[in-house]
Amino acid sequence: MIDINNVHKTFNTGRANQVNAVNGIDLHIKQGEYVVIVGANGSGKTTLLDMVAGSVFPGTGTIEVDGKDVTKLPDYKRSRWIARVFQNPMSGTASDLSIIDNFRLAAIRTRSKGLSIGINDTFKNQVREKISTLGLGLENKIEQPMGTLSGGQRQALTLLMSVMDSCKVLLLDEPTAALDPRSAQVVMKTADELIKDYRLTAILITHNLKDAYNYGNRLILMGEGLIMKDLDAKQKSTLKQNDLFDWFS
Amino acid sequence: MDFYLTALLQGLCFSAIALGIYISMKIFNIPDITTDGSYTLGAVVTAILLTHHQPTYIILPAVIIAGGIAGAITGLIHTKLKINALLAGILVMTALYSVNLWLMGRSNLPLINVSSLFTLINISADPNHNSFWILLLFVAIITLIIGYLLKTDFGIAMRATGNSESMIRSLGVNTDRMKITGLALANALTALSGYLISQLQGYTDISMGIGIVIIGLGSVIIAETLINWLRITSVWLSLILVLTGAIIFQFVLAITLDIGVDPIFLKVVTAVFVLLIVSLPRITFRTAK
Numbered sequence: 001m002i003d004i005n006n007v008h009k010t011f012n013t014g015r016a017n018q019v020n021a022v023n024g025i026d027l028h029i030k031q032g033e034y035v036v037i038v039g040a041n042g043s044g045k046t047t048l049l050d051m052v053a054g055s056v057f058p059g060t061g062t063i064e065v066d067g068k069d070v071t072k073l074p075d076y077k078r079s080r081w082i083a084r085v086f087q088n089p090m091s092g093t094a095s096d097l098s099i100i101d102n103f104r105l106a107a108i109r110t111r112s113k114g115l116s117i118g119i120n121d122t123f124k125n126q127v128r129e130k131i132s133t134l135g136l137g138l139e140n141k142i143e144q145p146m147g148t149l150s151g152g153q154r155q156a157l158t159l160l161m162s163v164m165d166s167c168k169v170l171l172l173d174e175p176t177a178a179l180d181p182r183s184a185q186v187v188m189k190t191a192d193e194l195i196k197d198y199r200l201t202a203i204l205i206t207h208n209l210k211d212a213y214n215y216g217n218r219l220i221l222m223g224e225g226l227i228m229k230d231l232d233a234k235q236k237s238t239l240k241q242n243d244l245f246d247w248f249s
Numbered sequence: 250m251d252f253y254l255t256a257l258l259q260g261l262c263f264s265a266i267a268l269g270i271y272i273s274m275k276i277f278n279i280p281d282i283t284t285d286g287s288y289t290l291g292a293v294v295t296a297i298l299l300t301h302h303q304p305t306y307i308i309l310p311a312v313i314i315a316g317g318i319a320g321a322i323t324g325l326i327h328t329k330l331k332i333n334a335l336l337a338g339i340l341v342m343t344a345l346y347s348v349n350l351w352l353m354g355r356s357n358l359p360l361i362n363v364s365s366l367f368t369l370i371n372i373s374a375d376p377n378h379n380s381f382w383i384l385l386l387f388v389a390i391i392t393l394i395i396g397y398l399l400k401t402d403f404g405i406a407m408r409a410t411g412n413s414e415s416m417i418r419s420l421g422v423n424t425d426r427m428k429i430t431g432l433a434l435a436n437a438l439t440a441l442s443g444y445l446i447s448q449l450q451g452y453t454d455i456s457m458g459i460g461i462v463i464i465g466l467g468s469v470i471i472a473e474t475l476i477n478w479l480r481i482t483s484v485w486l487s488l489i490l491v492l493t494g495a496i497i498f499q500f501v502l503a504i505t506l507d508i509g510v511d512p513i514f515l516k517v518v519t520a521v522f523v524l525l526i527v528s529l530p531r532i533t534f535r536t537a538k
Contacts, residue, residue, distance in 0.1 A: 076419075118402045
């Protein structure tokens with residue numbers, strides 16, 4: 001589903017503050033794989049994810065999603081296949097718009113935003129039903145502005161929004177970094193269920209080694225812009241949680 | 250009393266600028282100074298076409314397109330050349346000064362004995378009352394169109410662009426194109442204010458746009474204060490409050506003149522009034538603690 005071929009990325013090339021973020025990565029992710037990427041800060045994880053999402057273009061190398069070369073395709077054009085959950089809960093939702101408005105935009109992610117009014121009672125009921133699966137009581141507040149919700153609630157809703165329209169790839173960039181343990185648990189559990197139910201191909205970046213251990217069927221350790229370890233489902237299942245901590249010491 | 254009727258009429262005329270600034274400021278977070286130029290451009294196009302006896306169905310589209318092009322150019326400069334939005338607006342506004350002069354061929358064009366929007370229909374015998382009904386109808390139509398637009402999928406996407414660019418890009422919207430379209434729309438509305446005022450006052454002058462952006466900003470700020478105070482979330486009510494803000498603004502100026510303040514102080518009164526409205530929410534929040 002995702003093919004990353006010999007990709008390099010340098011920032012500020014030739015200057016004193018040059019950063020070699022990604023130094024030659026070959027990564028092939030099959031459809032339905034839930035890949036967890038861990039690594040120290042500066043290992044290139046987010047740059048790699050940004051290149052898959054399209055907010056950053058590789059210096060050299062190519063990226064293919066679902067067989068199509070998307071290397072130079074801008075991020076807003078990749079939304080046809082890719083949905084993204086950001087680290088900052090504010091980045092994935094619009095604060096001044098109501099929950100239902102946010103969900104409407106998510107529901108037309110792959111289509112053009114036309115001049116018809118898309119929010120009707122049927123749509124509202126659909127959204128209410130979906131939100132009630134979270135068990136947070138938000139289904140009664142769909143006319144409220146997103147900005148009145150907490151970070152954890154917004155992240156959980158961002159996840160639900162990602163499957164409002166057809167989605168092949170889900171990118172999760174440290175989605176629980178800004179959340180308290182309980183909200184983080186809701187978000188990770190919801191993500192796991194959605195990935196299973198919708199058979200998504202997913203990439204999760206996390207610093208939470210417990211989540212890295214519990215979720216996903218492939219584990220990658222990145223360091224200095226390269227892939228250091230790449231464990232498939234079987235190898236991952238033989239790991240003990242402490243082994244992950246050892247990687248970082 | 251005539252004073253206040255004029256204030257009301259002017260308020261209705263300026264409600265188009267208020268809607269335009271509402272779109273650019275609130276929805277895009279872009280303060281758009283192109284306004285001074287596109288307002289005059291609207292008035293200039295109107296005056297030229299009226300003195301050439303063109304009908305309304307030619308003049309209206311011409312004014313809208315002219316304002317739209319001005320806004321689109323600001324949008325292009327801002328998004329494609331990555332120039333700060335404020336500067337982009339100033340550049341286009343400055344250029345428009347020359348464009349307007351060149352179009353008019355002179356610094357001022359009187360509109361005496363030409364048919365106008367206000368002579369088009371005869372609802373009432375009194376010319377002021379007639380103008381009032383025509384303006385009310387005109388403004389109502391514009392508000393309905395903009396209100397509908399803001400509720401469409403496109404409109405929601407437009408509102409999201411000003412709120413969270415990262416979010417709306419990941420949801421498939423070309424934010425550059427959206428900003429250009431939005432600025433074109435905002436300035437088309439501003440040009441419509443020029444269209445209305447030039448016919449109301451009976452002339453177009455090259456300097457009529459100077460400082461006009463503060464009227465738009467002031468009207469929107471009054472509206473914003475009311476929207477926050479009354480906790481309005483409905484798009485329709487917000488737009489109606491924008492119109493109200495434009496009218497209130499003109500009334501304050503009318504009251505100022507009525508109580509005998511020297512007209513040379515009108516601009517400082519405007520500035521102080523806008524300052525008061527902006528500070529009001531901040532002062533009340535402090536006393537709430």
